[in-house]
Amino acid sequence: MTKLLQWLFGVSLLGALWALVTFDLLDLSLPQTYREVAWPMPFYLLISFGCYSLATVGYRVATFNDCEEAAKELQEQIKEAKEDLRRKDTAEFSSCAGRRSLVECSATFEEICSLF
Amino acid sequence: MASRKTSRPNRDSGDKYSVLLPTYNERENLPLIVWLLVKYFGESGFNYEIIVIDDGSPDGTLEVAEQLQKVYGEDKILLRPRAKKLGLGTAYIHGMKHASGNFIIIMDADLSHHPKFIPEFIQKQKEGDYDLVSGTRYRGNGGVYGWDLRRKLIRSLLAEVLYFFIFFLLFFFSPPLPPLVHSRGANFLAQVLLRPGASDLTGSFRLYKKKVLESLVEQCVSKGYVFQMEMIVRARQLNYTIGEVPISFVDRVYGESKLGGNEIVSYAKGLLMLFATT
Structure with missing residues (x-):
């Protein structure tokens, strides 16, 4: 089952349950209070998920690891x-263009470029 | 160099690790990353080779690679250059063709991925005989250097929860959003929608069993940004086991990987494609 189908399945299951209670589809003659609570439930769920998300985001961003030491170590x-x-x-060969060392190649390249 | 080959604790396991380094204009970084790789592989004693796949860099990365080959030996540094810039997926296929290791490690050559984590990757792999081990910036001691608050907010995994929330609010209020928030948010959307069982979907510091990478690369159709995500999502779909190692990501080139409008669109397409097919 693809993720799409899983989601559709889950959402329609919840939707059906919600509709069942809200519109009393099976004529279970549920108390009026049930229906009043169920009706705005999707909206409440959405908002609480949003609040949860914002709180988690705030926390995770505040505690995000900056890795200063990793940067220093790398330098x-x-x-x-x-x-x-x-x-x-210099030990193994006389290197780049016969005169420059490996790490200085970039400098050579820039010099060549600057000529044009 | 080659003189210290004897009596290394990890030599005898028979495992060999091929590091694939796709490069484009990495003339300055390549010697450094190779030096670090040699250092850490030397210390841990694992058998390895480094495969440089240069996509015709105009800055002469290939020349530098050739010199490194002279320094470290042709058995350690292999060159598999290509004429021009082609996709990442094909770079892996191209590099793998000549890889003699039974494990493949892929990483960026720009020093944002530090080779010191490779022994940890290998250890982790051995622990659970994982099919792939992925580096993660979002767990344990993992993290990122060089991102400001805004960037962290946008890039960090859970900032993308925010996007998910906003995604719903869009239906009610439709507030205007900066494109970067959209693009990075889409990344978390992927987490929520696809549940791939890995915390860092777009990271590209990973270790694969060779045959696993071969079969994954064959099936992955995405390009660029989505590619790494598709690899790990498909891995989960094919029931491959995934291990995770926290890594520090040092972003020295500030502002790297900016996403333009086109990339966001192709990202969204990739995400929906994965959503519908996996």
Whole structure:
């Protein structure tokens, strides 16, 4: 069963139940108060779901993890990586265009671009 | 490098992990991500290879990749370039063709996904023999760096509950909404409507069993933004097991992945398509 059918099934089940009580379809001669409570129920449900959502949203946004440390750690590792790559680079081959190291390639590229 | 191959605790398991790195103009980031991958795989001792799928980057990413290949060896860095920018799904298919690992790890090459989580992914996978392990920004210690309040509100999972509420209110009041709220809200709408059993639908830091990824990619028709979501929704539909690992997502390039009007429309189409077919 696709999600669409599941939803249609669920909604129509609830809808039928609601209609049953509100319009007294089976002639169960329910007390008038039942019908008065049932009639605006979908609207109440909607509003309470909305309030629940807003509260949860507020909470989750306020407590959303900012990961400052992850960013710092990454910055440090980038520095470390650049140094290490520079070392490896010069050790193993004379690199990019025969004179630049791996991490400086981008600079070379920008220089070339700026010529045009 | 290759000199420390002996007596690693995780070498003997017979498992091999192929990291697929689709790149486009990642000249500066590629050496760094590769360095980090080598570091963390080296420390944990798992058998691995890195497959760079460059889509004809004009900035010369491929040249950089070739140099990295010289540094780290052709058995560790594999190059599978393509002539021009094609879809993500085809990039995975293309990369997988030559992957020798029985597990595939996909991640972004822009350093927003940190390789330090890969050993955790692998551990998680082994724990429950999961078919796929997805990184999540919305659970446990997961999170995002570089988003302001507005962005957090829009991007965080439950902000999209707000959208769901607004979605209903639209029928009563029809207030005007910024498009980004719509687009990100649609993401949560997906959570509510599809119930995929994963908290981060659009994340792209994941580990798959190779044959699982193969069968998923075959069935997924979406492009761009919806693709990751379709992968995980279809995975659930096919009764694959999903594990989740909290990840920190460091958004260094602020303002990345802005969604235009066209993307929102295609997103909505993708969502409805998944809603009706899964």
